[in-house]
Amino acid sequence: MYRKGIMLLLSMLLLAGCWDERLYKNASVVTLVGVDGYIGAYKGYYAYPNTAAQQNEVIEADGISPRDVRNQANLKVEQTLDLSELSTILVSDQTVREPLYDILDIYFRDPQNPISIKIAVTEGDVKPFIELTKDLAGGAGGYYERFMESTEENTIFPKLDLQTVGSMLFEQTIDIALPYIQLSEDKKHAVAAGVALFSGQTFTGTILTPKQSLTMLLLMNQPSKQARMSYMWKHDGKSMPITADVIHIKRQWTVNEELKRIDMDYLIEVEIEEFAHDHLYKDPVFKEVQQLIQDHVQGEFEEVLRILQGQQSDTLGIGRYIRAYHPKMFQKDWPAIYASLQLVPSVQVKIIRTGVLR
Amino acid sequence: MNFSLSKAQFFLLLFIIQTGVVYIAFQTPLIIYSQHSAWYVFFLASIFHYGLLLFFERYYQFFFLNGFFRWVYLIYWLLITAVLIAYMGYVLASWVLPRTPEWIVVMMIVGLSLYANLVRPETIINIGVMLIPIIFLFVIFLMLAIPDLTWSNLFPVEWNNTRQIMAGMIHSMYAFFGIEMYLLYRPFLKQDLQVKGKPLLIYQLVIFIFYFISVVFTQMFFALEEVQLIPEPIMYILKSQEVNFVKRLDIFFIYIWLSWSIVTVMIYGLSFRVLYLSKKRKHPKRSIVFFHLLLAILPLFVMQFQRIEFIKNSIHYVLIVFTILLPMMIICWNKWRGKRVS
Numbered sequence: 001m002y003r004k005g006i007m008l009l010l011s012m013l014l015l016a017g018c019w020d021e022r023l024y025k026n027a028s029v030v031t032l033v034g035v036d037g038y039i040g041a042y043k044g045y046y047a048y049p050n051t052a053a054q055q056n057e058v059i060e061a062d063g064i065s066p067r068d069v070r071n072q073a074n075l076k077v078e079q080t081l082d083l084s085e086l087s088t089i090l091v092s093d094q095t096v097r098e099p100l101y102d103i104l105d106i107y108f109r110d111p112q113n114p115i116s117i118k119i120a121v122t123e124g125d126v127k128p129f130i131e132l133t134k135d136l137a138g139g140a141g142g143y144y145e146r147f148m149e150s151t152e153e154n155t156i157f158p159k160l161d162l163q164t165v166g167s168m169l170f171e172q173t174i175d176i177a178l179p180y181i182q183l184s185e186d187k188k189h190a191v192a193a194g195v196a197l198f199s200g201q202t203f204t205g206t207i208l209t210p211k212q213s214l215t216m217l218l219l220m221n222q223p224s225k226q227a228r229m230s231y232m233w234k235h236d237g238k239s240m241p242i243t244a245d246v247i248h249i250k251r252q253w254t255v256n257e258e259l260k261r262i263d264m265d266y267l268i269e270v271e272i273e274e275f276a277h278d279h280l281y282k283d284p285v286f287k288e289v290q291q292l293i294q295d296h297v298q299g300e301f302e303e304v305l306r307i308l309q310g311q312q313s314d315t316l317g318i319g320r321y322i323r324a325y326h327p328k329m330f331q332k333d334w335p336a337i338y339a340s341l342q343l344v345p346s347v348q349v350k351i352i353r354t355g356v357l358r
Numbered sequence: 359m360n361f362s363l364s365k366a367q368f369f370l371l372l373f374i375i376q377t378g379v380v381y382i383a384f385q386t387p388l389i390i391y392s393q394h395s396a397w398y399v400f401f402l403a404s405i406f407h408y409g410l411l412l413f414f415e416r417y418y419q420f421f422f423l424n425g426f427f428r429w430v431y432l433i434y435w436l437l438i439t440a441v442l443i444a445y446m447g448y449v450l451a452s453w454v455l456p457r458t459p460e461w462i463v464v465m466m467i468v469g470l471s472l473y474a475n476l477v478r479p480e481t482i483i484n485i486g487v488m489l490i491p492i493i494f495l496f497v498i499f500l501m502l503a504i505p506d507l508t509w510s511n512l513f514p515v516e517w518n519n520t521r522q523i524m525a526g527m528i529h530s531m532y533a534f535f536g537i538e539m540y541l542l543y544r545p546f547l548k549q550d551l552q553v554k555g556k557p558l559l560i561y562q563l564v565i566f567i568f569y570f571i572s573v574v575f576t577q578m579f580f581a582l583e584e585v586q587l588i589p590e591p592i593m594y595i596l597k598s599q600e601v602n603f604v605k606r607l608d609i610f611f612i613y614i615w616l617s618w619s620i621v622t623v624m625i626y627g628l629s630f631r632v633l634y635l636s637k638k639r640k641h642p643k644r645s646i647v648f649f650h651l652l653l654a655i656l657p658l659f660v661m662q663f664q665r666i667e668f669i670k671n672s673i674h675y676v677l678i679v680f681t682i683l684l685p686m687m688i689i690c691w692n693k694w695r696g697k698r699v700s
Contacts, residue, residue: 006473019457084605111453111608116600163598164506170584317510324394324510 027082028057031141032133034090034126035066038098044069045130046081047140056133056140066103087141088118088148089162092126096178099201101169108166115163117141118148120179121196121203128183129190144190148179151192155217155227155246156210158195158315169201172334173319177216180207197313199335204311208304215300216308218268219345220316221251228273231296233289235277243274244293247352253321257329261342262318268297271353281358286351294349301345312339359635361479363546365553369561370486371543371625375536376565377493378622379442382449382592382615384532384569385576387670389585392526395515399526400573404566406527407534410682411562413689414540415554420692421541422699427688428633431538434680435633436652439626441669443467444657446619448666449590453612464657470620472650475627476643482628486621492614497568499607500575500592502599507578531674531681533569536622538681541689542629545699589670623653
């Protein structure tokens with residue numbers, strides 16, 4: 001009797017999972033998704049590898065919602081689309097004028113969708129960005145993923161994935177800045193064009209250039225592997241380029257609740273990576289170069305803060321800081337308060353290394 | 359029933375009862391109700407928990423259940439176990455087995471519990487040892503999320519907001535799940551063993567740290583507005599981690615949690631067995647089978663979103679009655695009458 005019972009139980013154990021078996025050989029494994037349009041009239045693009053032809057297939061479909069678009073796309077493929085290997089989502093700059101979460105809900109709700117993936121905003125329609133991956137031998141999503149990761153390492157794009165973006169979309173105290181990409185002139189490559197500023201869940205329409213984006217990331221104290229800044233040094237009627245790489249940043253914010261003023265002190269330690277004039281061992285040259293970089297960075301900090309406040313885009317997370325450590329100053333209508341704050345940056349640059357030359 | 363417990367077995371049994379099933383989900387209601395103060399409120403709740411343990415240790419001899427209260431607890435455990443199984447089935451259906459019929463999942467869980475409860479009680483008592491390394495893995499993999507944590511989410515703490523603190527304390531009850539079992543199993547501890555003092559404090563510290571990590575991580579990982587949408591935050595944190603050896607870390611841990619929760623169900627079955635057979639019965643095995651038959655049927659009525667939500671939003675009040683108030687009342691009543699557990 002017991003033996004029979006055990007056998008029955010074991011056979012049930014073997015049965016479990018059959019209903020939920022999903023084999024990659026029976027699916028079109030999508031690695032890149034593109035979204036255009038708005039609620040009620042979305043257009044979606046799905047790129048998946050065609051191993052026989054050694055290239056990527058792109059399927060296009062229309063629908064009233066992102067999920068509906070996928071259903072419509074399934075009607076056009078020989079094997080159902082499977083997004084479990086998705087690595088990048090591209091969204092057009094027009095689409096993100098509407099709340100971003102509307103198109104992301106399906107990725108958070110369905111556990112089969114990965115959430116540690118990249119997301120970027122494209123200049124204009126998504127279609128040409130998806131189509132340029134057609135002839136790639138590797139995965140289409142992998143191309144954009146590698147592209148964004150390398151730009152993150154150069155401190156142009158912030159380090160973000162879908163989960164961190166989703167988390168910030170729900171917070172009033174911090175805004176997102178998503179990677180913004182353009183097509184190259186020959187339309188064959190993607191180009192990092194800076195970051196798209198958001199206020200709440202919607203795109204403000206303002207783009208920070210790569211240089212401004214780097215400055216924003218320095219303000220956020222998030223320098224990545226390389227954070228290079230280049231300036232022209234004018235000396236004795238000659239111009240000479242200087243490139244400095246940020247090594248460390250020390251940041252201190254002092255809040256005056258009554259005046260609604262934040263003094264933002266930054267100490268930036270840099271290494272000189274390019275300076276053909278040399279002779280940095282000479283004190284006057286060293287000090288002049290150091291002062292030049294400091295003045296430029298100071299100006300850039302002021303400019304970027306002005307843009308961020310003007311767009312009510314709190315990408316620095318000043319709201320988070322104020323809510324946590326100065327709760328009396330924090331109010332529900334944070335974006336308006338943020339825009340009216342007096343943000344006073346003060347930058348001190350220190351050259352701590354000069355490479356292997358003096 | 360005749361068995362005895364060592365200190366390690368006793369505390370392991372308690373640890374699994376308290377943490378199984380609820381560990382992946384109890385953070386959400388706590389954070390919703392106590393907001394940024396959740397970590398501090400949980401700290402206060404843990405002090406209360408320790409006080410309760412000390413009280414139980416001092417007066418456990420007076421937890422004598424007469425016929426009526428014996429049936430009250432038998433029915434309570436039956437219903438609680440059914441709810442736990444329903445929740446396990448629901449979570450499995452949401453995360454990994456959406457197409458598998460729910461009754462198969464329930465049958466598997468109940469079948470394992472039935473098998474374990476038809477053999478010697480030592481099987482259930484010792485099976486928890488198997489879980490120690492995998493529970494440890496759970497915490498280690500949670501640590502992968504450290505770079506994504508936002509420390510400022512822990513502040514501001516509203517020390518004076520008594521309403522928030524009270525609401526948080528009540529919703530911390532999920533962490534006290536099954537603590538009344540202390541009174542049930544304490545008399546089975548080998549007689550020369552001491553629990554009060556250092557052993558009890560160590561147990562309290564272990565369970566506090568284990569739970570506290572999960573509360574703090576959830577608070578720092580999710581925005582307050584976001585956590586309201588996420589019923590199993592620990593699973594979500596694990597899902598968002600990228601590792602080289604597996605695409606979806608959450609599936610790996612769902613099964614760890616499942617095995618951990620199945621042992622909890624087994625222990626509830628053992629508790630039923632211990633209490634029911636504390637009086638001599640004619641057909642003990644038949645009653646155990648009947649108990650499991652009910653466990654296989656009842657959860658099927660609950661495995662729906664709205665019903666699960668209703669239970670999650672109200673079960674803490676039931677817990678207050680059966681894990682705190684009723685044991686205290688029974689202890690006080692028996693102490694006054696001088697009636698002890700033999």
